Amino acid sequence: MNKFSNYLKKKKRVLKALIEELMKDYSFASVLATDVSGKNYAIDKNSTYVLPSSINECGFVVRVFKDGLYSEYSFNEIDDKTISDVVSNIKALTSKEIKNEKLNPACMEEEEISKKFKRNMQGDAFTDEEIVAKLKDVRDYGLSLSDKIINARASVEVVEISKMYISNKKDLEQYYTWVNPRVFALVKDDKGIKYAYDGFGTNNLSEGLADLMPKMKEAVELAIELLDATAPKPGVYTIITDPSITGLFAHEAFGHGLEMDQFVKERAVAMDYMNKRVAKPLLNMHDGAKATFSVASYFFDDEGALASDTQVIKKGILNAGICDSISASILRIKPTGNGRRQSYKRKSYTRMTNTFFEKGKDNLDDMIKSVKYGYYIAQTNNGMEDPKNWGIQCTALYGREIVDGKFTGKIVSPVVMSGYVIDFLESISMISKENFNVIGSGSCGKGYKEWVRVSDGGACLKAEVKIG
Amino acid sequence: MMKINAIIKELKKYDKITDFAIKELKTSTFEQFYDLQKLETTRMTNTSETNVRIYTKALKGDKTLLGNASFDISHKISKSELDKLIEDAIYQASFVENEFYELVEGTKKLSFKQNDEEKDPFEILQEIASIYFNAGRDNASFNALECFYNQYETHLVTSRGVDYKNKKHKIMVEAIPSYNANSGKRLDNCELYRMNEYETYDEAKIKEDACNAISDVLNRSKALKFNNHMNVNVIIKEKDILNMLEELIVTYDYSSVYSKSNFHKIGDEIQTNPKNPLNLSLIPSSKGDYFDSDGVLLKEAKIINNGKLESYYGNNRFAYYLGIKPTGNLQTIKVTKGKKAYLDMLKKPYIEILDLSGIQVDLFADYIGGEVRLANYFDGKDTYPITAFSFSGSLKKCIDELELSKEMTKIPYYVGPKYALLKDFEII
Numbered sequence: 056m057n058k059f060s061n062y063l064k065k066k067k068r069v070l071k072a073l074i075e076e077l078m079k080d081y082s083f084a085s086v087l088a089t090d091v092s093g094k095n096y097a098i099d100k101n102s103t104y105v106l107p108s109s110i111n112e113c114g115f116v117v118r119v120f121k122d123g124l125y126s127e128y129s130f131n132e133i134d135d136k137t138i139s140d141v142v143s144n145i146k147a148l149t150s151k152e153i154k155n156e157k158l159n160p161a162c163m164e165e166e167e168i169s170k171k172f173k174r175n176m177q178g179d180a181f182t183d184e185e186i187v188a189k190l191k192d193v194r195d196y197g198l199s200l201s202d203k204i205i206n207a208r209a210s211v212e213v214v215e216i217s218k219m220y221i222s223n224k225k226d227l228e229q230y231y232t233w234v235n236p237r238v239f240a241l242v243k244d245d246k247g248i249k250y251a252y253d254g255f256g257t258n259n260l261s262e263g264l265a266d267l268m269p270k271m272k273e274a275v276e277l278a279i280e281l282l283d284a285t286a287p288k289p290g291v292y293t294i295i296t297d298p299s300i301t302g303l304f305a306h307e308a309f310g311h312g313l314e315m316d317q318f319v320k321e322r323a324v325a326m327d328y329m330n331k332r333v334a335k336p337l338l339n340m341h342d343g344a345k346a347t348f349s350v351a352s353y354f355f356d357d358e359g360a361l362a363s364d365t366q367v368i369k370k371g372i373l374n375a376g377i378c379d380s381i382s383a384s385i386l387r388i389k390p391t392g393n394g395r396r397q398s399y400k401r402k403s404y405t406r407m408t409n410t411f412f413e414k415g416k417d418n419l420d421d422m423i424k425s426v427k428y429g430y431y432i433a434q435t436n437n438g439m440e441d442p443k444n445w446g447i448q449c450t451a452l453y454g455r456e457i458v459d460g461k462f463t464g465k466i467v468s469p470v471v472m473s474g475y476v477i478d479f480l481e482s483i484s485m486i487s488k489e490n491f492n493v494i495g496s497g498s499c500g501k502g503y504k505e506w507v508r509v510s511d512g513g514a515c516l517k518a519e520v521k522i523g
Numbered sequence: 524m525m526k527i528n529a530i531i532k533e534l535k536k537y538d539k540i541t542d543f544a545i546k547e548l549k550t551s552t553f554e555q556f557y558d559l560q561k562l563e564t565t566r567m568t569n570t571s572e573t574n575v576r577i578y579t580k581a582l583k584g585d586k587t588l589l590g591n592a593s594f595d596i597s598h599k600i601s602k603s604e605l606d607k608l609i610e611d612a613i614y615q616a617s618f619v620e621n622e623f624y625e626l627v628e629g630t631k632k633l634s635f636k637q638n639d640e641e642k643d644p645f646e647i648l649q650e651i652a653s654i655y656f657n658a659g660r661d662n663a664s665f666n667a668l669e670c671f672y673n674q675y676e677t678h679l680v681t682s683r684g685v686d687y688k689n690k691k692h693k694i695m696v697e698a699i700p701s702y703n704a705n706s707g708k709r710l711d712n713c714e715l716y717r718m719n720e721y722e723t724y725d726e727a728k729i730k731e732d733a734c735n736a737i738s739d740v741l742n743r744s745k746a747l748k749f750n751n752h753m754n755v756n757v758i759i760k761e762k763d764i765l766n767m768l769e770e771l772i773v774t775y776d777y778s779s780v781y782s783k784s785n786f787h788k789i790g791d792e793i794q795t796n797p798k799n800p801l802n803l804s805l806i807p808s809s810k811g812d813y814f815d816s817d818g819v820l821l822k823e824a825k826i827i828n829n830g831k832l833e834s835y836y837g838n839n840r841f842a843y844y845l846g847i848k849p850t851g852n853l854q855t856i857k858v859t860k861g862k863k864a865y866l867d868m869l870k871k872p873y874i875e876i877l878d879l880s881g882i883q884v885d886l887f888a889d890y891i892g893g894e895v896r897l898a899n900y901f902d903g904k905d906t907y908p909i910t911a912f913s914f915s916g917s918l919k920k921c922i923d924e925l926e927l928s929k930e931m932t933k934i935p936y937y938v939g940p941k942y943a944l945l946k947d948f949e950i951i
Contacts, residue, residue, distance in 0.1 A: 099782075103620060105592065107594060112597070124562060124565065128569075129568035129569070130568070130569050144569065148565060148567045149565075151645045154649050155562050158557075158558055188618075247887065286888065286890055286915070320558045320559060320666045320667040321701070321712075322701070324712075327709045381563065381564065402556060437883075439880040439881045441896070443709075446880060446894060448883075448894035471890075471892055473913045502697060504697070
């Protein structure tokens with residue numbers, strides 16, 4: 056723990072030799088080397104698991120540019136003896152006859168930089184056995200809380216990331232860690248079976264494990280409460296979003312439309328709104344690996360572009376998009392450090408990182424008091440993007456009914472929200488001033504694939520939305 | 524990459540390891556990415572990875588427990604590096620323990636190899652792209668297209684005599700059919716999302732999918748924003764039927780049954796007084812998918828018979844605990860033919876959903892619904908495309924009153940009726 060990959064260090068010389076060799080034939084050549092290793096610890100009533108993390112990877116991806124076309128080759132074996140095989144495979148790939156028309160983008164331009172970055176795991180270190188023991192305590196605590204509990208699960212994913220990017224201009228190394236603690240509770244009575252969950256991201260394992268106990272208590276209490284939940288009556292309601300639902304809207308409803316690889320494909324209606332008003336002036340939104348600290352915080356992206364903080368909405372005006380390096384070369388702009396891959400085996404795309412709405416000036420209590428009839432919507436479930444048509448689909452685990460500014464005690468579940476992005480943004484009338492966490496417990500796909508870790512969040516919003 | 528036999532030789536040196544399973548996966552992919560029907564990037568991958576699982580049987584008090592641990596090998600490693608991984612795994616297995624269960628016993632060595640395509644993978648990808656681009660018409664084309672030809676070679680070997688191999692490939696196309704309006708205003712444009720998978724290079728099917736995608740997006744370009752709040756029958760198709768049925772049977776797997784979170788017991792009615800009783804099986808996804816990661820040989824398992832729960836399904840471990848035979852990890856749902864012809868479904872007012880942003884189904888909350896991006900609405904007189912509305916209702920009621928079509932379909936992970944009629948859903 057807290058050490059850059061030895062394996063990648065050992066491969067650096069041969070990877071530099073590979074780039075030197077490729078630069079003889081190509082106008083651009085780079086290699087990203089990754090060593091991501093982690094474990095997923097999970098304990099429930101019936102099972103104890105410690106498994107390799109599903110995002111573990113160790114390998115290389117080369118990118119070259121020739122005759123108006125980018126080509127990439129992903130592999131996981133290279134040494135002095137096999138370097139010529141790798142070069143041959145890349146040449147075989149780039150010599151394939153292209154019958155269809157090419158896009159002919161400009162070749163990527165890079166600035167010279169050589170740097171090593173590091174962000175260690177904070178707090179106390181634990182052995183696998185100690186982590187399992189702590190999770191057992193959380194599970195047992197959850198199971199003891201009610202006779203309605205039929206299962207309780209405590210889990211934590213601990214991941215170390217080492218990445219190295221080498222081109223003829225860049226020599227970058229980064230090491231960082233993150234932890235995803237999660238809880239899940241399943242309860243049953245004569246009315247049915249219900250569940251609740253929670254999760255968050257941190258780079259402090261001891262704090263993360265300590266926080267699981269109160270999270271388990273909250274999950275069990277919520278699951279029991281949900282046994283009495285009803286489906287909301289379809290309609291348009293005033294809502295107050297909790298920070299996770301604010302993040303869900305920021306990410307799904309709006310963020311995907313600002314991924315500038317969609318601009319290249321003419322898939323984003325946001326192109327027509329650049330420098331125009333999309334919301335009331337009280338709204339400010341950011342995305343960036345450097346914008347805050349959460350699980351999508353890194354130092355450089357999977358194309359060697361340094362991380363940044365992009366203010367996408369500034370006082371209600373659409374200020375900027377986020378961009379990967381290939382799309383930036385086509386659009387002739389600077390990349391924002393948002394080029395991310397699911398793994399070295401996959402293509403990079405423009406992807407969000409930490410996405411959030413800034414806090415505002417309103418007191419949350421005043422916001423709730425101002426609702427005549429509506430819901431406080433909480434706990435992200437899922438969402439789906441629609442960058443071209445700006446449709447919204449965001450699902451929350453539950454909503455608490457508010458009548459005349461007070462909670463009635465009635466709870467609804469699930470809450471499926473839909474509508475049109477601009478209508479939603481325009482409807483935001485209050486933003487809370489309380490601090491919030493940008494929570495990173497989930498993954499984001501592009502369409503239905505290319506999963507990467509992201510975080511999102513924001514201050515509580517008062518808005519109007521269709522539920523049904 | 525270290526050979527399986529060399530790994531076995533090392534594992535056998537450790538007395539504490541009572542059993543092991545080794546899975547080797549070799550992957551080759553060929554990929555092309557198009558923006559605005561022009562090639563942006565080509566990609567190729569060539570990787571080999573091995574996952575090693577070890578098991579340790581231990582007696583603790585009066586209980587027999589089975590410890591387990593696993594590790595991945597993703598590049599060439601030395602014998603001493605392998606020994607370190609094995610020793611760490613043995614240590615982990617000493618405290619990652621579960622109730623004992625017997626591992627799967629193998630039969631004879633088995634192997635399956637799908638026939639290779641006659642053409643070079645990149646040639647196939649370029650032809651697929653051309654088929655898609657040629658389907659464009661009337662200002663509709665594919666603003667984004669990603670084509671994949673993926674080859675997988677899997678070899679599973681266990682200490683209990685499992686030695687199964689398969690070699691297969693699949694073709695995948697992610698397509699964004701897009702309509703670009705004459706007005707030049709992006710707000711007047713629209714698009715849909717399509718992900719299609721093919722076991723073999725089937726030009727006719729690919730052409731049909733490309734043409735349908737273009738027709739659908741042209742429909743969306745004419746669709747009216749639907750603002751009516753009403754109740755009406757809803758027709759869903761293929762992938763949405765699959766998602767609904769996956770959720771319906773989610774608690775009948777052995778692990779849910781073992782933790783007593785299953786919704787029904789064997790013999791219970793899943794549908795109450797159904798006019799159209801459901802018959803649902805789980806089957807292997809293809810000839811090549813004849814074993815699961817435990818080494819269970821897969822064959823059809825009937826789960827719902829005439830609307831009643833016929834059997835549970837699941838993996839080897841929880842089957843052992845329940846004292847029943849494992850069905851293994853079966854991933855495809857098969858449903859028998861329905862009674863109603865598609866055209867008969869269209870006789871009364873309906874909304875036929877052609878594109879959802881993602882169907883939302885929650886068995887625990889008794890909910891089914893979602894945001895609709897394209898549908899056809901028949902108001903009893905005229906049919907017209909509509910968009911931007913939601914539908915919702917009770918999953919239980921929907922299953923009780925479910926009507927399935929006589930017309931059948933086969934898509935990845937689903938073989939069964941192409942259309943399902945859901946009665947009296949709320950539209951907003």
